[in-house]
Amino acid sequence: MGDDSEWMKLPTDQKCEHKVWKARLSGYTEALQQFQRITDEKSPEWGKYQGLVKKFVTDSNAVAQLKGLEAALAYIGSAHVASRTVGEVVSGVVCKVFNQPKARAKELGSDICLMYVEIEKAEAVQEELLKGLDNKNPKIALACVEVLRRAVSEFGSKIISLKPVVKVLPKLFESREKAIRDEAKMLAVEVYRWIRDALRPPLQNINSVLLKELEEEWAKLPSSAPRQTRFLRSQQDLRVKFEQQQQNEGEGGDDGDAAPAVDAYELLEAVEILSKLPKDFYEKIEAKKWQERKEALEALEALTKNLKLESGEYGDVVKALNKVIGKDTNVMLVTIAAKCVAGLATGLRKKFGTYAGHLVPTILEKFKEKKAQVVQALQEAIDAVFLSTTLQNVSEDVLAVMDNKNPSVKQQASLFLSRSFRHCTPTTLPKSLLKPFCVALLKLVNDSAPEVRDAAFEALGTAMKVVGERAVNPFLADLDKLKVDKVRAPEPSAPTKKGKPAAPKGTAPTKAKKTESKELNEAELSPEVCEEKAAVVLPASCMQMLDSANWKERLAAMEEFHKAVEQMDSKEMPCQALVRMLAKKPGWKETNFQVMQLKLQVVSAVAQRGSFSRTSALAVLEAVLEKVGDVKCGVRAKEALTGIAEACSLPWTAEQVVSLAFAQKNPKNQAEALSWLSNAIKDESITIFHGLLNNSLILKCGVPFDRINVKAFINNVKAALAATNPAVRTAAISLLAAMYLYMGAPLRMFFEDEKAALLSQIDAEFEKMKGQTPPAPIRGCSKASGGEEADAQEEEAEGGEDVVDLLPRTDISDKITSEMVSKIGDKNWKMRKEGLDEVAAALSEAKFIKPSIGELPVVLKARLADSNKILVQQTLSILQQMATGMGPAIKQHVKGLGFPILTVLADSKNTVRAAALATLNAWVEQTGMKEWLDGEELSEELKKENPFLRQELLGWLAVKLPTLRSVPSDLLLCLPHLYSCLEDRNADVRKKAQDALPMFMMHLGCDKMNKAAAKLKPASKDQVVGLLEKARASVPAKPAAPAKAAAATSNAVKPATAATALPGHRHVCSCFDSSPFYLQAVVKKPPGKAEEDRSGPIFTLVPNGKEQRVKEEKSLKVLKWNFITPREEFVDQLKAQMAQCVAKWLMEDLFHSDFQRHIKAISTMMEHIEAEAEATVSCLDLILKWFTLRFFDTNTSVLMKALEYLKLLFVALSNQDYHLTEHEATSFIPYLILKVGEPKDVVRKDVRSIISLLRRVYPASRVFPFLMDGTKSKNSKQRAECLEELGCLVGLCGMSVFQQTATKALREIAVHIGDRDTAVRNAALNTVVAAYNVCGEQVYKLIGQLSDKDMSMLEERIKRSAKKPSAAAAPASKPPEEKVAVSANASALRKPSSDQAPLKLRYTRSPAVKATVWSTLPPNVIKSVSNINLIISQVASSDAKTSIQGLTKIVQILHQESQWKLMCGHVDEFIVATLMQLRLLASRRMVDERTDRQQQVEKLYSSVIDSLNSLVLAGKLAQETSPGVLKDLVHALLTLILDPRHQQSSGQSQLIRSVHVSNVLSPSLNPSALLMLLQEAYNSTACSPEFSEMVMKCHWRMIKLLPEKVEALYLDRILLDIHNFMKLFPKEMLKQKPNDMAHRTVRTLLHTLYRLVGPKIMDHLSLIENRSESDVEAHLKRAMKHSVPPPSQMVCMEVLIDLID
Helix, strand or coil, X not given: CHHHHHHHCCCHHXXXXXXXXXXXXXXXXXXXXXXXXXXXXXXXXXXXXXXXHHHHHCCCCXXXXXXXXXXXXXXXXHCCCHHHHHHHHHHHHHHHCCCCCCHHHHHHHHHHHHHHHHCCCHHHHHHHHHHHXXXXXXXXXXXXXXXXXXXXXXXXXXXXXXXXXXHHHHHHHCCCCHHHXXXXXXXXXXXXXXXXXXXXXXXXXXXXXXXXXXXXXXXXXXXXXXXXXXXXXXXXXXXXXXXXXXXXXXXXCCCCCCCCCCCHHHHCCCECCHHHCCCCHHHXXXXXXXXXXXXHHHHHXXXXXXXXXXXXXXXXXXXXXXXXXXXXXXXXXXXXXXXXXXXXXXXXXXXXXXXXXXXXXXXXXXXXXXXXXHHHXXXXXXXXXXXXXXXXXXXXXXXXXXXXXXXXXXXXXXXXXXXXXXXXXXXCCCHHHHHHHHHHHXXXXXXXXXXXXXXXXXXXXXXXXXXXXXXXXXXXXXXXXXXXXXXXXXXXXXECCCCCECHHHHHHHHHHHHXXXXXXXXXXXXXXXXXXXXXXXXXXXXXXXXXXXXXXXXHHHHHHHHHHHHHCCHHHCCHHHHXXXXXCCCHHHCCXXXXXXXXXXXXXXXXXXXXXXXXXXXXXXXXXXXXXXCCCCHXXXXXXXXXXXXXXXXXXXXXXXXXXXXXXXXXXXXXXXXXXXXXXXXXXXXXXXXXXXXXXXXXXXXXXXXXXXXXXXXXXXXXXXXXXXXXXXXXXXXXXXXXXXXXXXXXXXXXXXXXXXXXXXXXXXHXXXXXXXXXXXXXXXXXXXXXXXXXXXXXXXXXXXXXXXXXXXXXXXCCCCHHHHHHHCCCCHHHHHHHHHHHHHHHHHHCCECCCCCCHHHHHHHHCCCCCHHHHHHXXXXXXXXXXXXXXXXXXXXXXXXXXXXXXXCCCCHHHHHHHHHHHXXXXXHHCCHHHHCCCHHHHHHHCCCHHHHHHHHHHHHHHHHHCCCCCHHHHHHHHHHHHHHCCCCHHHHHHHHHHHHHHHHHXXXXXXXXXXXXXCXXXXXXXXXXXXXXXXXXXXXXXXXXXXXXXXXXXXXXXXXXXXXXXXXXXCCCXXXXXXXXXXXXXXXXXXXXXXXXXXXXXXXXXXXXXXXXXXXXXXXXXXXXXXXXXXXXXXXXXXXXXXXXXXXXXXXXXXXXXXXXHHXXXXXXXXXXXXXXXXXXXXXXXXXXXXXXXXXXXXXXXXXHHHHHHHHHHHHHCCCCCCHHHHHHHHHHHHHHHHCXXXXXXXHXXXXXXXXXXXXXXXXXXXXXXHHCCCCCHHHHHHHHHHHHHHHHHHHHHXXXXXXXXXXXXXXXXXXXXXXXXXXXXXXXXXXXXXXXCCHHHHHHCCCCHHHHHHHHHHHHHHHCCHHHHHHHHHCCXXXXXXXXXXXXXXXXXXXXXXXXXXXXXXXXXXXCHHHHHCCHHHHHCHHHHHHHHHHHCCCCHHHHHHHHHHHHHHHHCHHHHHHHCCCHHHHHHHHHHHHHHHHHHHCCCCCHHHHHHHHHHHHHHHHHHHHHHHCCHHHHCCCHHHHXXXXXXXXXXXXXXXXXXXXXXXXXXXXXXXXXXXXXXXXXXXXXXXXXXXXXXXXXXHHHHHHHHHHHHHHHHHHHHHXXXXXXXXXXXXXXXXXXXXXXXXXXXXXXXXXXXXXXXXXXXXXXXXXXXXXXXXXXXXXXXXXXXXXXXXXXXXXXXXCHHHHHHHHHHHHHHC
């Protein structure tokens, strides 16, 4: 019993570790009871048992172990930290529980494993259980199989990964233990229940008897899909949903969700077959005897029957098979080779895509064989190959054989397309790909062979079913009805995606096509019909006089004509008849320019107002063009062209204008026509699209070249460039410049053959256009492109082609001869170089090439590994040239030629790696990144442990990944290698890997990356997880999705709005919001909803919105507002945040691309600044962030407007007594300080004013660090201005602005004394002089060592400042108004020249400022904030009367609550002034024993104490005092109390008592200030014990008053100060002192705070780094544990507090 009594006294956790089993049993029992009582899963009690849980389950005593298992199960089910114990606990269960004879122990062990699965640790549990299967003890293996079966049954295949389970099944079936085999069968049945037939292939090689037994068991399973019966903690919503479904279903059929589809391929183990090939395989397959070739092929065929093959270098095997298929005459061998190809493609899947380009052309050509067996094998082979690649990659090869003479080849190619289309979706079969296939198939529809026609119909029908009739119908326009019906025949009523019949869809586009044709190309009318129609709408007199011989009559007739057209109803206007009437004799040969001008005006009016067809346009275009060059009529002619272009679309008009202009011989007309076309683009007068921005196949200059003759258009431009007339050439170059705005660099490709001089002119024009953006279209929405046509164009836009696709390309495969190939592979490097030179010459000659390049990829790949680095670089140059020449079609060579480029990055030479990177980027520019991220190739390269390769590849990925919106899932394969790079021995590799981490996280997400990191070894895991956490803060936002709707919206015309907006222009797009301001002035918008919306409030008050945003930024849920230049993700984030609380119409202005809209938005906010003051404050953080973006704008108008608003804003905030939060200040002030270095004086002046106003709403001491950061700028103006502001702050607030960093700050400031810039030097000197005037000679110690030159400059400046003590006297004699103006703001206190003392010192140090100054001031001056600085300066005056009057004025202000706002932002300055006065009194007055002087001293002391009392009673104002200033004040007052000279003087005793009872030492005491003072007292040897005791008494009084003021305290800062004190003075150090009262006092403060705040105080440790190591957290946890402070401490605290009373 003696032993029992010992352990029974121990706490529970110690009992659990006791060596006596009874003690452990008792401990487990108590722990179980304790676990069942705890309701909070995050209770700190759980942490005590985290390291003991493994011992619970591995106890050596069976009885204790049972109780331990129960306790462990309760712990795992309730504790939030239980997931951290999974590895060790499950391992213990497997090894120490599953081998126990007691069934109860095994049952509890199983429950523990499943509980870990429930708390989201399935992978770790599964891993330990699979390890247990290899245990030699059969009991353990059996139990592991049982748990696995239960886990699969209860949680399902979504939670439990089945691949590793399926992998071990064959091994379990071969176990010697029957029980394990039987349990394995049950496990196989359970797995089959979830994945069905996907389980069959992995088990195909097991014992046939066993397989038959399994088949029988599988057949017994119900056909309904299985359901999950147990759910993870995160799936509780799903559990409720399932329960509800079961209740609704009752006993009816189970219609639950289907089990997730599982690909059997994923469950298989990859087989390596390359090493198993016969050694003589390549010799035999080349043998002359067909039997030997057959033997080699059969050996390969046997290996390819494996369903999953391991990746490797199959190039030689594929090459051999390709040769057999293409050239072997024995059809039996061709059949076997085709089966081998199918097997390889099926086994490798996407990894086989590299070789698809070599096989597809050969197989297609081989379809000429007629034997069914061969054709079937080839079909299977090409279908399997297709699944490893994409239709885009094989499109060129398929299209190439569509014109083959052999009908079998054409038939099988069409059938292959039909089968391939079935695997496509509308996304993978875009218009750009569908169009060439449809064109080729439509040719085959008319083939003479019926089987070819039928195959073509089938392929077209399949395509129609995949992409919809709407996409295919435009290609069927020329087919007769019977053939169209055949295309639709395969499934005439096939449902669409929405379940509606597909047939009706075809009708609408057909109708639209006819309508369009009617509108654009109406029938040509005869002169008689025209005259009849015109007579109906025109006055009779007009008709009669049109052909009059008298020009005046013709002029009168045309005026009537024009007037009639203007007043005519647009629907009844016979456009063609009217314009043809203009040709009535003398027609377009009219000699009178006035008549001709009116004719051109009529053309313009008819085109703009009526239904103007292209037939009508063709009737007048030639005549109008003849007048374009006319001096008098040219302007009207261009207006007519503009009207025609609006009506008939600019692309069509452009084609006609250019062709007609160059059919004429008049160079003037040619030049003016081209000039009109370029101006139509550049001057925003006409949108240059036909539809417009959402058109398809648009040359980026806007002209849709599928609708015009591209070749003719470009040839006409080239003809203009070659014209002898310089005006024509100049106009042509201007047109090219306008086209370049939209088309970019590819435009130059069309003109590379021009002469060098001309090309340089073109390049110069292109250079001017760089960086400019195309203007927004405001006119020209074609009437013909509305309704259905617009929809069709939008659909076409999805598959738009690039301009490069329009270039004529050359097939260079004939030039890649076998001789050239052998040269490139020659042993002699000179021959190899000669071969490469020939390739480069062929590419240069062709310029733009087709993707068929013969055997070139194979030999070029070999040269990338050449030992001669010059040849490697030449090869890279060729590959770069090839990418440019081939364009997007280079995609099909990425696998074969692109990835080998990556291997060159492993080279040790910088020049070679740089060339490889340039080539890689050239390829990516053409192919996009998806091709490179798809598959395992990239991860395989990253796996190579070459430091050069890794750092270059990671650096490249870090640049490319942020530009992508999505990435293939295969990027996950790179993670293990990325993590290994984080631990690489090479520092550059580690750095690049760290830089790439955020980019990977951006696409993969934190969860996936953490999950991958969890699989690392423990040592690596900790390091990687730490880096992942660090990287989370810098994850960039994904690029915004391209606004597809934007283009459509900008072109959508609302007829009513358009007609009302501009009567003279019927076809005006609704793009006015983005048009320039001068165009907006013309447009009169009708009063509508948009204007009504603008009358509402601009800001919405969202409750706790600002707090939530701060919380999200702290928890890194959003990006922290910290950047050098604003990136797009920051703008998007701000836009999303502002959308919740800013009016929608204002948001449009705030984030518009037009700077005028920004000015408009700022003006709106200025109007609402007073009316919506509260809402403005609620959105203040967002408003300030938006203005920081404007600081990066280059437009001065916006900047000036922004600064104007900010000045009003800070004045308004000051009037509301609002103070900026830390979040708002750090998001705004650093960027404001950037603008203080602006080169424009007017901007700098406004910024200085804002910094001055800023001090009213944010303490000067906190502005100080931002200004210090500004002095580190490279901008000398910014450095000088920041130093000037620092000097003002020191002059106004004294040394308190430095807080605790005076030495460091002054040293940094003094460094600038040696700056090269004069302004910076002077500013630095003035700042140090200001510090000298405050603290005297001590400044020399603070600034440290200076060079002799700098020190002499400083001393000289200080002397000059001291030589003029009466410098402030001069202003005293000036009119008071001038004085007030001078001190209007803090920034105005800066020195105008280097020899003037700071302005504050003029008032502070000079006794010349007399009380008479106040008598001269008008009564209302005191109400001005600008005079507070003057009053405060009087407080520190060396003249007692002046100081007393200043103090009296301050007291008057403080006694009137309405005047308190005048003191806002000036409290620190006032206290500093009182401190200076106290120092003056202590140093100068005590030595003067004259009675009158002593009375004056007492009066002054009394005034100081009274003013401080008044400040404290002012409540809010006292809270503005910064801790540093308050510390100095308490220090001064305590020194005053302890001064023996005061104690000895009877007259001063009353003074001491007044300080004792002063409110300054009670409610205003700030814990942070007192902690700083206590730290200073104990750190300094100069402080007397009495002083230290007084400091502690202040602490005790402050502790006594804590209950009244705890809610107003900044607890985070106080706890940080306590932490710093405890860190600086550990308990052991204080024990060495005579008493440790300081430590006890601080600890009492800590316990009192806990008693008042409760457990929530733990949330206020945010400012402490490594809080777990802090004594503060330890003390608080002890306080939480014991609930109340120890009695001894409470008694001590009460006694100590009573001492001060």
